[in-house]
Amino acid sequence: MSMDLRVGFIGGGAMAEAIVAGIVQGTVSPSDIYVSDHKEARCQQLAEQYGIHASVGADSFIGNVDVLFLAVKPQVADKAIAEVRDKVGSKTLILSIVAGLTLDVLEASFAEQPVVRIMPNTPLSVGAGMSAFACGTRAGRTEAAVVSELLSAAGRAVEVAESAMDAVTGLSGSGPAYVFLLIDALSDGGVAAGLKRDAATLLAAQTVYGAAKMVLETGKHPDVLRDQVTSPAGTTIAGVRVLENRGLRGALIDAVLAATEKSRELGKK
Ligand SMILES: NC(=O)c1ccc[n+]([C@@H]2O[C@H](COP(=O)([O-])OP(=O)(O)OC[C@H]3O[C@@H](n4cnc5c(N)ncnc54)[C@H](OP(=O)(O)O)[C@@H]3O)[C@@H](O)[C@H]2O)c1
Structure with missing residues (x-):
């Protein structure tokens, strides 16, 4: 069953593609998926392969998505957040897969939005990922259910306390x-x-x-x-x-x- 959600991605790398590949198969309509990546060629490839919107820069969609994945490498996460934090809607659910980026930092960066921290693993790329997620203080049961359904499109998902994230990293x-x-x-x-x-x-x-x-x-x-x-x-x-x-x-x-x-x-x- 398709979720009536507009989903954006900052960063169109391997992990973002794995999630897109999962959710386009019946969870979210391709026309409701937007990816921003630095490279034009990468955007074209993603748009052609999955029938989604992909662009260099997020301005065309950032104020208009229900869910926004942060899917960039940890060393460039600050810069990526600075580019979008003032443009993203106040109710947009922020989902970070950036390794090591804590809920405290995410909540300080996005002052109004609900945030969720996710630790996926590479089998996500073949639809058999194992993702654990921890909800911030503004993310309730509705948000947790949305995260769970999105991640389950490319494997399995389990909710944990943020204090368990190091153990999740060590295991899955x-x-x-x-x-x-x-x-x-x-x-x-x-x-x-x-x-x-x-x-x-x-x-x-x-x-x-x-x-x-x-x-x-x-x-x-x-x-x-x-x-x-x-x-x-x-x-x-x-x-x-x-x-x-x-x-x-x-x-x-x-x-x-x-x-x-x-x-x-x-x-x-
Ligand atoms: N791979 C794993 O096993 C794994 C597991 C768990 C968690 N993670 C986390 O998942 C995140 C993404 O990993 P990945 O392997 O998918 O990385 P990746 O392949 O490097 O993809 C990130 C993409 O985002 C682009 N980008 C960087 N800054 C941007 C910005 N401000 N706006 C738009 N696009 C931007 C990069 O372009 P340029 O390269 O041109 O800058 C690159 O194409 C990382 O934080 C990683 O810690 C990965």
Whole structure:
């Protein structure tokens, strides 16, 4: 069902495109989507590919959108905010995906508007993103529902307290890299066991995808699902024993904690 919203983007990079690609498929009408990017060629490409409006500069739409995504790199966010803050409507919902930009700073920059901070991840680009969002003091349940529906067009979304954003960064933000490493290592194992590389990588990636889908769709605890495929004295328990002996579980816990701590440190700078 299409939402009757006009949605603008400041920045037409990879993450903005991923959200556009998701929401044009039935959530928001392409004619209600506006993107501003620095590069004319990029604007043309986005307009042609998705049937949306895209322009260098936001003046043509900034006072006229219900939702405005800030989708620029952190180092240029101040400049992008300064360009739009006095032109954006007082009721426009501001959604920032800028890493590290806090709700305090967003609320100080946009004095009247409701603001929401979002941490997406790169699988958003294939419609399987995991986004967490935290609402500012002026964003209520209606705004949260709008954010959730927009983000769900390109994956899944969950609301968290802003204090959880570093942990989100350490888990789902950095997590795709952990899983790429896991898939690569499983593929190496397959090659070591005699498989061709292409087949090994396909087997590894689809196995990770399928296992994740089972967790999400059955709602069963991962331990229960693991137990269901682990027969007494069988092959699976032989493999699991090695992973437990080598500390895979502890390594993954430590990886999430290390990335969370790093995010906290970077946030203080
Ligand atoms: N990629 C990820 O995995 C990921 C995950 C979570 C969060 N994020 C966050 O998402 C945000 C966007 O990331 P991205 O990878 O999509 O960045 P990106 O590909 O660099 O896209 C940003 C685009 O915005 C343009 N731009 C910069 N300032 C502008 C302005 N004032 N007005 C209009 N356009 C402007 C840039 O053009 P020029 O290059 O010509 O300046 C660029 O085309 C970042 O803050 C990042 O922290 C990314």
